[in-house]
Amino acid sequence: MVTEPAPTKLTDTPLEPIGPLDTKVVQCLPKMTEGCLVPVYMDIQQAFVPAEIVSIREINGVHEFYIHYVNYNRRLDEWVTVDRMNLKELTPPSSSSSSSNNISHEIPVTSLPRTVQPSTTTTAAAAAASGAAELPLGNTTTFFLSDDADSLNSDLSRAATLPSLTDPLPATATPIAPTIARGNGNAHHSGAHSITKVKNINMIHLGRYFIKPWYFSPYPEEFTASSVVYICEFCLKYCKDVEALKRHRTKCTLFHPPGNEIYRNGTISFFEIDGRKNKSYAHNICLLAKLFLDHKTLYYDTDPFMFYILTEFDAQGFHIVGYFSKDKESSEDYNLSCILTLPPYQKKGYGHFMIEFSYTLSKLEGKIGTPEKPLSDLGLLSYRRYWSEAILQTLLKHKPKDNETDYPSLSINDLSEMTAIKKEDVLAALQNLNIIRYHQGSYVLSIPKDLFDSYQDKRRLRVDAKNLFWTPRVTTKSTNQFQSK
Ligand code: ACO
Ligand code: ZN
Numbered sequence: 001m002v003t004e005p006a007p008t009k010l011t012d013t014p015l016e017p018i019g020p021l022d023t024k025v026v027q028c029l030p031k032m033t034e035g036c037l038v039p040v041y042m043d044i045q046q047a048f049v050p051a052e053i054v055s056i057r058e059i060n061g062v063h064e065f066y067i068h069y070v071n072y073n074r075r076l077d078e079w080v081t082v083d084r085m086n087l088k089e090l091t092p093p094s095s096s097s098s099s100s101n102n103i104s105h106e107i108p109v110t111s112l113p114r115t116v117q118p119s120t121t122t123t124a125a126a127a128a129a130s131g132a133a134e135l136p137l138g139n140t141t142t143f144f145l146s147d148d149a150d151s152l153n154s155d156l157s158r159a160a161t162l163p164s165l166t167d168p169l170p171a172t173a174t175p176i177a178p179t180i181a182r183g184n185g186n187a188h189h190s191g192a193h194s195i196t197k198v199k200n201i202n203m204i205h206l207g208r209y210f211i212k213p214w215y216f217s218p219y220p221e222e223f224t225a226s227s228v229v230y231i232c233e234f235c236l237k238y239c240k241d242v243e244a245l246k247r248h249r250t251k252c253t254l255f256h257p258p259g260n261e262i263y264r265n266g267t268i269s270f271f272e273i274d275g276r277k278n279k280s281y282a283h284n285i286c287l288l289a290k291l292f293l294d295h296k297t298l299y300y301d302t303d304p305f306m307f308y309i310l311t312e313f314d315a316q317g318f319h320i321v322g323y324f325s326k327d328k329e330s331s332e333d334y335n336l337s338c339i340l341t342l343p344p345y346q347k348k349g350y351g352h353f354m355i356e357f358s359y360t361l362s363k364l365e366g367k368i369g370t371p372e373k374p375l376s377d378l379g380l381l382s383y384r385r386y387w388s389e390a391i392l393q394t395l396l397k398h399k400p401k402d403n404e405t406d407y408p409s410l411s412i413n414d415l416s417e418m419t420a421i422k423k424e425d426v427l428a429a430l431q432n433l434n435i436i437r438y439h440q441g442s443y444v445l446s447i448p449k450d451l452f453d454s455y456q457d458k459r460r461l462r463v464d465a466k467n468l469f470w471t472p473r474v475t476t477k478s479t480n481q482f483q484s485k
Pocket of ligand 2 (some may be wrong): 232233234235236237248250252253254
């Protein structure tokens with residue numbers, strides 16, 4: 001289920017301070033602690049929304065509150081000051097949540113300056129009910145570099161020419177210090193520690209972009225103080241400032257992710273990286289990915305995973321667009337562990353393209369695949385879209401000819417084998433398309449005539465298997481090591 005409600009009807013709430021709180025009201029108010037619930041004015045909704053105080057800090061004598069809007073995705077969490085809160089509706093933490101917060105700050109409400117006009121509170125339920133075409137991404141501002149940073153880029157760039165796909169590529173990046181966090185980002189989110197609920201990196205700089213992170217990621221503590229963490233777009237090493245990145249780039253010779261280029265079509269390439277052979281890159285990509293993935297925590301072992309890095313080529317090199325990771329061996333038929341399209345590239349079809357690529361690999365392996373669960377809200381939307389399109393395209397191929405009236409009999413199994421999509425996902429997609437009925441003990445498809453028209457293939461990015469140079473890995477019984485076929 002999508003957990004995030006869509007933007008609801010906007011209210012024209014004036015955001016006006018009403019001065020110090022009425023003393024009678026103040027006496028009734030509980031202390032402000034982590035775990036308290038309070039309506040907070042949410043910019044994208046232009047209304048008050050119930051929120052939970054996750055953390056409290058004091059900067060130059062001003063209290064700031066890290067709040068989570070109840071029933072909204074955590075990427076919308078933010079630091080706010082008290083003037084955005086309706087303190088008259090402050091409620092203390094429930095006993096279960098307060099017990100986990102007993103070391104938290106306590107702020108007497110009387111010490112706070114003022115609050116804002118209470119107004120129509122947008123309840124999460126109302127927001128959820130509104131139904132939306134697009135999920136709010138929140139403060140995910142991305143923008144091109146300023147002149148300064150552009151000159152950094154040209155400093156760093158050397159004219160790169162597109163090498164032939166068969167040209168040998170360096171196997172590993174310039175050695176860099178190992179990071180403290182390791183993993184593929186594929187473990188389920190524990191949510192145990194409130195520290196991991198607070199975004200710790202303010203901004204990253206990657207290639208041509210500044211990107212605002214969505215979630216916590218366990219970068220070393222000293223990086224959390226930087227206003228911007230500068231990341232080498234080729235080896236993903238992270239630096240505290242631009243000077244450190246410049247120094248790094250004088251040593252780092254990469255102009256593409258380390259590993260083998262296994263796919264190229266025009267300017268689009270995939271590089272394959274073994275989490276065992278290139279640990280530093282694997283660790284770095286997990287840290288980067290965690291900034292945009294909430295429901296996963298990091299594993300400390302990247303060895304069991306392969307990483308597929310999607311890049312776009314220009315004169316300065318192969319720029320990372322996104323990636324997905326994949327278990328080398330999965331007893332649960334997982335063909336994709338984590339997927340990320342970097343925010344500046346989202347909603348342009350790259351996610352769909354990577355998902356199609358993951359199923360193309362499964363087809364070559366002769367396997368049926370499914371993504372590792374749980375899916376994020378955006379992951380679920382993307383997969384639903386992919387499954388629906390893949391199944392409709394398969395049905396289209398089997399559409400009756402003009403002189404025929406009946407569809408050839410196709411089972412869920414047939415559809416699963418033809419698409420490499422696991423049966424459960426085929427069934428979910430057919431239900432989502434609303435074209436399957438259970439009738440007298442069997443499933444029957446009933447396809448409205450105009451359905452195919454709405455699913456014509458208009459995608460700019462499609463996987464062209466003839467541009468893929470890849471052989472599945474096999475396990476050798478003697479060593480239990482993976483080797484290329
Ligand atoms: N709002 C509504 N629908 C959306 C949105 C959105 N913000 N983003 C994607 N979709 C849906 C659309 O139906 C779209 O189909 P369309 O192209 O016909 O409109 C479909 O998803 C695919 O969109 P793409 O542009 O191909 O996907 P994108 O490149 O944006 O990548 C992804 C999707 C990878 C999920 C991206 O949003 C992302 O990286 N999110 C953060 C990390 C994440 O949540 N990853 C998935 C975790 S689950 C797992 O790893 C197994
Ligand atoms: Zn580098």
